[in-house]
Amino acid sequence: MGCLAAVNDDILQNILSRLPALSFAWAACVSKSWNKVCDRVLSRPKLVSALSLNPSLPDAVKEVLEKVLSSPIRPQFAIASIGLQFSLEEAHQLITEKLGSRTPVITNATFGIIGRDALTNTMKEVRWNFDPEEDNSNSQGSDAASNFNRGIVLIVGFLPGLKVDTIPLLRPKREPRFTMIDKFMMDIRDYTASVSGCIAPAGIILFGDQHTDMTPVLAEIDCAMPEETVIVGDASSRFLFRSGGNSQSSITDLYYFDAVALVFAGDKDKPHGIGETRFHVTLSTGVMPFGPELRAVSVTSKGSECSWLTACMNGYDEILDSQRLLDDISDEMDDESTDLYIGVIQKRPSSIEPEKLELRTYLAFYEVLGGDEEYLVVDGVGIRPGDTFLFYHSDSDTASSSCLNAFENLKVLKAASSSKTRYSIRDVAAAGGGGDGNGEVFGCLMFSCHYRGESYFDSFPFYSNFPGAPLAGVVCNKEIGRDSTGSSTSMWQQAKGESPARCSLHVCTTVYLVLSFVPPSPDH
Template structure:
């Protein structure tokens, strides 16, 4: 027996690096972590295996929450990886339980966001088939079907952490927005030689406060910073230096959590191997030739944000009430089968923005969508606040033909990434798809996944369906110009985050 042990030890020690590499790269994440601690030689081989960035997603639709979490985690950790961050998106269930189960598996020092979303899409943990799970018409808080999407990322040369926006009862959106921007800048300056982050992934609460904070972030961050996310939902977060979630005081509420990706000054990566973030969008709206100026706007209570308004047609003096505006829309859409999906108005909001004590606020124009929910003899009613008298708006409707054409454009854009001279390799992807999309919208399965499936069939991507998808600096209509405002907040669209790096 003693001789056999010595023989095994000698054999393991004598294995060449190629053989060792071939064995270790097949290990699941936990045994791989143990193997990297065996000796210096093994550690070098393990570091070589993880020299490339990795981002893996898997979802489970198991109705048992505990089993679903285990299935998703097992799949995501079935290959070597050192988690730099974890995102768990669930369609219902207990966020605290989900966070606790995942923390037990990945460790307490990994930044983590758990959010409730309206659906998930990607590759299933049990069979690697593409699929999606969406909420029914009863809304995101009535959930007959549990599903979880787990996304784990390892990005060498990148520092990652979660920064939350917590709002006190009497605190204004401007104040918490300024603090959020400064918290992000302080984190980046502490870990990076760059002034701003490379990418922000945002997860918001269903509150009126998210919109102005996101638009302030759009103003404060340079164009090269990628910003994507889900504007409305529910979330819990755990930062890298926290052992558990922070309990809020009774007069505080969660507004946003941002997953911050910053270049690491202590682990510089050659330019050829650096992680790069990029975005693409599939638009799902077409404009109707109806343009107005808000004559009077009344904002409702913050808890249920909505706006009541009257308006004038551009170039006319008559003030129209809600029923007259809705009659305009109905007449314009007469015979259009898309009318049943419900119209939206795209409001150009020109607002002054500054951060902290900046002396000269800058006027930024943003295109923001609001769904029309009703009308009477006095007002047109739309979802959401922040609309002011004097704002201009145009009518939009969901359009599957526009969405299909945009999907084709996104697929071409992803294909072009691989054809560039620097031979970039796509290592991860994530989709923020509007809740109005999916199989029922397109009339075919996995449409929102198709750009990844067509170009990277082996990629283990993921995505969520959300009510208010965030996509930085993306114009919503081909007819829109930058002078009319950028569309940072979208509806019936899909925003794609693509993670790549140069192979050589």
């Protein structure tokens, strides 16, 4: 009888593993024995994703939901990225209604989407590169024009051994200039401590509001979180979110949401025999520094949008003619479409731990908007007199070379996943985190700049190494990717004999968040 029962369980597991997600959920409620078999079916982590370019929002949502829910999964979180022409509110409602009331969901508007088509399973990488006003003007024209900025990519995850929830960065409506960074960090710590028994989450996927300067926020997060906590995301977005407890409605009347973090924390009640999910990050940058090192002499901020600064060569006092400087740069550039930035080295104390006297060094990018005889005008605020900077320009050769480096990083991870050799994560990816790399890769989430390369350029490093693994990508304006190695500034800083600056907010960069699974050891 025992042998027959075992065979029956195997047959039942085979049947249940073929059910769509909703039927699988019902089957898990039939009996304790069926529930136990369902747990066996989903004993490993799982990511599923799908993309649709259907110009009808309800139809596009239906296509991706049917695809991701076509096999067993218990949705633990979901991220939906939609084109700017789609209604953010309607898309969020359609997705949350289908995924159940306790699934944390983030829906964001994006400049493009990357993933496999829900109907054809072909890889697609779409960059619309249109702002909302242009899209609105085009929407009344031809069918082709009206289809711009219409599409969705959805990724749904189940990560046994981890707890996941959304935590917002609040700004009081009564004090609209005061962003509650301290509370944000405390909320992340409190949530992590409540579910895992420690204060450090395994990973954070962060979405910042397009009107919020995320540079100081990311500097504080980087200071407060240990090196092993992976941090990625989109710093300039429009988003809606729902928490697992669905409790944010009570604070909507009192606060704006400047950002939302999807927090992944270890489960202190993890069942015996469950393996470990690990997060790996690598970057592909597309900017190159050039010219002499300059120093900001005076800085004037216009609200929270732009800065006017005068500059001199570092070590000299003569104020440079900014317009002449920009003209000289323009003459040197072969490509008129090249984007120009300044990379500013900022040495700042932590406001979270002010008792610590040492300064941390960060690199912050600011897009150059123009200039006149006296002032250089850049997008964003936060530069101080005395900060040093270099000019950076977007560069396709750098992007191509860096993309190949990302491919090689992931190739090492692929080798580690099929080898008994245990690799340090810093051997696997330049900006990774989370311990040894000996595990099976089961998915990837990308954050790619909308200024970068041609189709299939940025997704190539992952899908070439892991062609069968799910992949979803968000095309954004400012990419978050914690780079504790200082790879963006290492040549500049090492030439000066200084430690590399840390950088979490990038331009012209693709950030790859790769997830792997390490089975439990035989002793467990």
